[in-house]
Amino acid sequence: MEKAQKEGKCLRQIFENVFSDGKFFYTKNLIPGNKVYGEKLVLENGIEYRQWDAFRSKLGAGLQKGLKQLPIKKSSKVLYLGSAEGTTVSHVSDIVGREGLVVGVDFSATGMRRFVLNCENRENVLPLLADASKPESYPEEIRKIKFDVLFQDVSQKSQAGIFLKNSPLLKPEGFGMLSVKARSIDSSENPEKVFRQEAEKLKEKFAVLQIIPLKPFEKDHALILCRLKK
Amino acid sequence: MENLEILRKQLLSKAKEQVVEEFSSPEIQLVKAVNLLEDLDRIFNLMAEHCIEWYSVHFPELRETIEDNALILKLVAELGKRENFEEEVLVQLVGEEELSKEIFQASKNSIGSELSEKDFAEVLELAVNALRLKKQREQLESYIQEKALGIAPNLSQIAGALLAARLLSKAGGLKRLAMLDSSKIQLLGAEKALFRHLKTKRKALPPKHGLILQHSFLQQLKPWQRSAMSRALAGKIAIAARIDFFSPKSRADGKLQDSLQAVFEKCQKIPEKPQRQFPVLERTRRPERKFFKKFNKRK
Numbered sequence: 039m040e041k042a043q044k045e046g047k048c049l050r051q052i053f054e055n056v057f058s059d060g061k062f063f064y065t066k067n068l069i070p071g072n073k074v075y076g077e078k079l080v081l082e083n084g085i086e087y088r089q090w091d092a093f094r095s096k097l098g099a100g101l102q103k104g105l106k107q108l109p110i111k112k113s114s115k116v117l118y119l120g121s122a123e124g125t126t127v128s129h130v131s132d133i134v135g136r137e138g139l140v141v142g143v144d145f146s147a148t149g150m151r152r153f154v155l156n157c158e159n160r161e162n163v164l165p166l167l168a169d170a171s172k173p174e175s176y177p178e179e180i181r182k183i184k185f186d187v188l189f190q191d192v193s194q195k196s197q198a199g200i201f202l203k204n205s206p207l208l209k210p211e212g213f214g215m216l217s218v219k220a221r222s223i224d225s226s227e228n229p230e231k232v233f234r235q236e237a238e239k240l241k242e243k244f245a246v247l248q249i250i251p252l253k254p255f256e257k258d259h260a261l262i263l264c265r266l267k268k
Numbered sequence: 269m270e271n272l273e274i275l276r277k278q279l280l281s282k283a284k285e286q287v288v289e290e291f292s293s294p295e296i297q298l299v300k301a302v303n304l305l306e307d308l309d310r311i312f313n314l315m316a317e318h319c320i321e322w323y324s325v326h327f328p329e330l331r332e333t334i335e336d337n338a339l340i341l342k343l344v345a346e347l348g349k350r351e352n353f354e355e356e357v358l359v360q361l362v363g364e365e366e367l368s369k370e371i372f373q374a375s376k377n378s379i380g381s382e383l384s385e386k387d388f389a390e391v392l393e394l395a396v397n398a399l400r401l402k403k404q405r406e407q408l409e410s411y412i413q414e415k416a417l418g419i420a421p422n423l424s425q426i427a428g429a430l431l432a433a434r435l436l437s438k439a440g441g442l443k444r445l446a447m448l449d450s451s452k453i454q455l456l457g458a459e460k461a462l463f464r465h466l467k468t469k470r471k472a473l474p475p476k477h478g479l480i481l482q483h484s485f486l487q488q489l490k491p492w493q494r495s496a497m498s499r500a501l502a503g504k505i506a507i508a509a510r511i512d513f514f515s516p517k518s519r520a521d522g523k524l525q526d527s528l529q530a531v532f533e534k535c536q537k538i539p540e541k542p543q544r545q546f547p548v549l550e551r552t553r554r555p556e557r558k559f560f561k562k563f564n565k566r567k
Binding site: 139147150151153154158161164165166167177179180225226 | 271272273275276279280282283284286287290291463466467469
């Protein structure tokens with residue numbers, strides 16, 4: 039158990055359950071006293087908050103770069119592809135709270151080892167070691183759930199393809215967030231062009247709301263916010 | 269909600285099982301060992317460099333007469349100060365009479381300065397530690413070779429056990445290596461050069477070989493003979509890896525080796541071509557950064 043720093047920061051609520059002191063973003067710690075990746079803990083009015091490191095989380099970077107709208111809300115159900123070690127997942131799990139649900143899917147056993155340890159005491163996180171490009175291999179129970187939000191952060195060549203394959207798991211008019219890594223799609227093409235191409239591919243099913251380049255937090259990455267068409 | 273709790277427990281235990289299963293494969297140990305080997309080499313070179321640099325204050329001529337770092341360290345660790353360099357002991361340690369005579373002469377007429385006991389203790393400690401590291405490295409190497417022979421016998425026969433282990437670790441396991449095409453195997457380990465080639469719109473030359481350059485056939489050939497050889501070698505490595513993965517019990521019995529030998533002999537006869545003039549890459553200047561622009565204006 040780590041003790042939180044007592045600091046008189048005036049935190050403002052930016053999105054539901056997401057706070058900011060003007061420089062950093064914070065989420066309410068679901069398990070007070072617990073650190074996931076060595077982040078800073080801040081105590082205000084008896085509530086403990088965890089600082090969101092934008093350099094280690096693409097969603098955090100998206101927030102810093104001016105995300106217009108955060109579809110992840112209290113008690114939403116989130117399908118998170120490419121959970122890796124669970125850095126971002128822990129913040130998402132903070133936001134959705136105990137009524138919500140986060141399913142973290144990852145293919146790599148190395149990442150999953152840390153993820154399992156991290157999410158063991160977070161009651162709203164389900165780990166799933168599976169190939170995100172084959173949603174039909176998910177367990178029956180998972181496929182029955184209608185998710186509110188689909189978040190994807192994988193470094194594969196067919197990032198938009200994987201995203202579209204998983205979109206049937208969303209509920210009607212559900213939101214999608216896709217973090218594009220331009221370098222794993224085409225290592226020599228201009229990243230801006232790759233972002234536009236990927237957004238174009240999504241338009242088959244989604245309405246693209248915002249494309250945020252994640253410079254300087256991540257090189258050649260962008261976050262695409264989109265919503266299922268009616 | 270109760271269902272969810274049960275589901276969560278199931279998934280957690282399943283994920284744990286899969287993780288345990290994944291990490292119990294011998295390939296994981298091999299990958300870790302190969303990574304360690306490369307780092308040990310780096311650390312040893314660093315330590316040897318520091319130790320010899322320091323020792324040179326006392327006896328600078330030693331470094332000029334001997335090229336092998338490990339041998340210098342051995343002399344430092346066994347004999348210590350240059351006054352202790354006796355001819356008979358030197359012959360035993362070095363193994364060559366001429367060289368040891370040379371060292372002995374140098375130790376008598378050295379221009380090095382004196383080191384105090386305390387200073388010398390530090391140098392000695394460093395030398396002993398570096399030698400211990402060297403020993404560990406050799407043990408690790410034989411461990412890796414043994415492991416590679418166990419995992420991929422055909423591949424080890426074609427590529428040599430150490431190179432086979434390096435390829436396996438770079439590709440991330442036998443399954444992945446077996447799935448790679450031979451052109452990718454040819455360039456494993458040459459990613460930097462490959463992407464330089466792609467990013468400069470093919471103005472920079474493409475690499476011919478990555479890790480497989482360490483193979484003894486390629487080492488024996490002249491640079492202009494290597495391209496054909498590396499293509500052939502990569503092809504045979506791909507075949508061997510596939511045999512190892514898909515039918516682990518079968519052996520190629522030297523068939524691959526024979527055809528490689530034939531290609532090698534052909535390649536040795538390729539004459540040197542007259543040097544072609546390649547266009548020189550123009551260095552583009554980085555665009556001026558915003559901060560500097562502002563700064564310059566104010567001036």
